[in-house]
Amino acid sequence: MNQRDPVIEIRDLSVIIDGQAILEDVTLTVRKGDFYAIIGPNGAGKTTLIRSILGLIPVTRGEILLFSKPVSTENRSRIGYVPQYHSFDFNFPITVKEMVLTGRLGRKPGIIRRYCKEDLVAAENALMRLSASHLSDRPVGELSGGERQRVLISRALVGEPEILILDEPTVYVDTPTEEQFYMLLASLSHTVTILIITHDIGVVSQHVNHVACLNQRLFQHDTDHLTPDMLAQTYGCPVDIITHGEIPHRVLKKHSERP
Amino acid sequence: MIEALGYEFFRYALLAGLLASVVCGIIGSYIVVKHMISVAGGISHAAFGGVGLGYLLGIDPLTGAFWFTLAVSALIWGLMERAKQHIDTLIGAFWAGGMAFGILCISLTPGYTSDLFSYLFGNILLVSPEHLMMMSILGGIIIIIVALFYPILLANAFDQEYAEISGLPVRALNLLILALIAISIVVLIQVVGIILVIALLTLPGAIARFFSATLKGMMFLSTIIGVGLTTTGIFLSWVLDIPSGSSIIIVGVCAYLAVVGGKEVVNRRGEKVDKTGSGV
Numbered sequence: 230m231n232q233r234d235p236v237i238e239i240r241d242l243s244v245i246i247d248g249q250a251i252l253e254d255v256t257l258t259v260r261k262g263d264f265y266a267i268i269g270p271n272g273a274g275k276t277t278l279i280r281s282i283l284g285l286i287p288v289t290r291g292e293i294l295l296f297s298k299p300v301s302t303e304n305r306s307r308i309g310y311v312p313q314y315h316s317f318d319f320n321f322p323i324t325v326k327e328m329v330l331t332g333r334l335g336r337k338p339g340i341i342r343r344y345c346k347e348d349l350v351a352a353e354n355a356l357m358r359l360s361a362s363h364l365s366d367r368p369v370g371e372l373s374g375g376e377r378q379r380v381l382i383s384r385a386l387v388g389e390p391e392i393l394i395l396d397e398p399t400v401y402v403d404t405p406t407e408e409q410f411y412m413l414l415a416s417l418s419h420t421v422t423i424l425i426i427t428h429d430i431g432v433v434s435q436h437v438n439h440v441a442c443l444n445q446r447l448f449q450h451d452t453d454h455l456t457p458d459m460l461a462q463t464y465g466c467p468v469d470i471i472t473h474g475e476i477p478h479r480v481l482k483k484h485s486e487r488p
Numbered sequence: 489m490i491e492a493l494g495y496e497f498f499r500y501a502l503l504a505g506l507l508a509s510v511v512c513g514i515i516g517s518y519i520v521v522k523h524m525i526s527v528a529g530g531i532s533h534a535a536f537g538g539v540g541l542g543y544l545l546g547i548d549p550l551t552g553a554f555w556f557t558l559a560v561s562a563l564i565w566g567l568m569e570r571a572k573q574h575i576d577t578l579i580g581a582f583w584a585g586g587m588a589f590g591i592l593c594i595s596l597t598p599g600y601t602s603d604l605f606s607y608l609f610g611n612i613l614l615v616s617p618e619h620l621m622m623m624s625i626l627g628g629i630i631i632i633i634v635a636l637f638y639p640i641l642l643a644n645a646f647d648q649e650y651a652e653i654s655g656l657p658v659r660a661l662n663l664l665i666l667a668l669i670a671i672s673i674v675v676l677i678q679v680v681g682i683i684l685v686i687a688l689l690t691l692p693g694a695i696a697r698f699f700s701a702t703l704k705g706m707m708f709l710s711t712i713i714g715v716g717l718t719t720t721g722i723f724l725s726w727v728l729d730i731p732s733g734s735s736i737i738i739v740g741v742c743a744y745l746a747v748v749g750g751k752e753v754v755n756r757r758g759e760k761v762d763k764t765g766s767g768v
Contacts, residue, residue: 283653302655310653321521321646322703331643335654341636342656368701388654 233260236392236422242291244277251277255447264418264436267426269443275426279396306335309390311381313397319370325380326365329355332387355387375406395425411436492726497613504615505718507623508679512692513711514634515672520693521703522645530579532673532685534560534586539607540593549607554674561666569659610681610733612722623675630668642703680733691740695747717743
């Protein structure tokens with residue numbers, strides 16, 4: 230299994246912002262086909278990690294390779310990114326279709342980039358993959374939390390990316406939708422490598438095949454399930470876990486309180 | 489009222505109003521949705537520096553304003569992108585800095601600066617054929633650029649970070665947007681003046697936002713709203729013999745307040761119907 234090509238390689242990454250170390254000596258390899266979850270509490274540096282991978286913030290030490298090459302505009306466009314939900318102005322006058330189409334712009338060469346038939350078809354397909362075709366002409370401001378999330382993923386997928394990176398994707402999604410949402414990601418993970426970052430340990434489901442814990446440093450384990458030790462290390466306190474037999478069905482118990 | 493149409497200058501005024509509305513419709517809508525109203529305010533006041541420089545050098549003050557606002561918007565962009573200065577700070581500096589420079593230039597200009605007042609508060613009834621020509625060309629440039637780059641301008645306005653990750657040239661785009669704002673302001677100075685430009689850039693777009701769910705729709709609708717506002721304002725200015733710039737803006741503000749008020753009334757009614765309907 231480990232012979233699969235690495236798509237994201239991070240070596241000894243440290244990011245210091247305004248004199249404060251946000252990430253320290255993070256080493257991580259995501260391989261093609263992985264469904265990888267990084268969990269950590271709020272303020273653990275999760276978003277900083279994503280932003281470094283996307284080349285949006287300068288790296289203080291260490292290196293990041295995408296598809297075995299340093300981060301560049303070219304290889305960055307092979308990533309589909311689903312940013313944190315609250316970074317949007319959902320009152321912006323834009324329809325779902327228009328928004329999803331913007332995910333195609335990066336693939337177009339030249340200065341004047343206009344949509345062609347192929348783009349419209351790709352947008353329709355991307356919405357269809359997320360069962361969101363019926364939302365196509367709706368303004369994004371009128372969508373529910375779950376619908377917005379699906380539309381954001383459609384925009385990330387429309388450019389036919391090789392990696393899908395999701396930052397806190399379930400923050401504004403209610404629990405039943407959350408279950409559906411992970412089913413959906415699991416089905417997508419057959420065709421695209423997924424890296425998901427979340428503070429909500431309750432959501433790491435049976436579908437994820439790699440888990441790492443981030444709290445300034447990254448605690449990576451060659452395992453597909455979380456152990457109490459891993460979580461205690463990350464969160465700085467013991468965390469309850471329920472496992473069912475050797476292969477956990479649902480690895481984690483829901484927490485009513487935040488650790 | 490109709491007899492006014494017999495005068496050439498009045499027909500010019502209406503044409504200037506139409507050109508201004510197209511500019512307001514397109515660039516104003518973009519400014520409204522991208523939350524750049526104060527940036528436009530800063531650039532428009534800085535334009536006064538160009539007007540003053542025009543007087544001092546003995547060239548057409550509007551031509552002076554054109555080059556000066558373009559230079560200021562490029563400078564703001566450079567300081568924002570390269571020197572990482574916050575846009576609020578830059579607005580504060582150039583808003584007053586441009587005005588100060590303009591006043592300095594005018595104080596150094598020998599003789600009487602006759603129509604200074606019309607650059608500050610506009611006088612659409614004084615618009616000359618040369619200025620109309622200039623407004624048409626600049627308006628045409630704006631339409632062509634926005635039509636060509638619409639998809640990336642939309643992507644950049646909605647989610648700049650995503651646009652950047654996608655590999656779109658967001659920095660160059662931001663310079664383009666600032667330049668378009670500068671050009672729009674030059675077109676609008678003749679109509680409502682430097683001080684009042686900001687309202688004309690904001691109000692039609694803000695009103696159109698209530699009725700349109702897409703940026704493209706907003707641009708079309710606010711152009712029509714702009715024509716309505718400027719035409720009403722020009723006629724009121726003629727009939728009541730009041731300054732045209734202020735009558736256009738006051739008509740605009742009243743229209744905006746009426747729409748906001750109307751929306752509130754409709755919402756309240758909706759709530760009442762809901763309550764009686766659900767039996768609560």
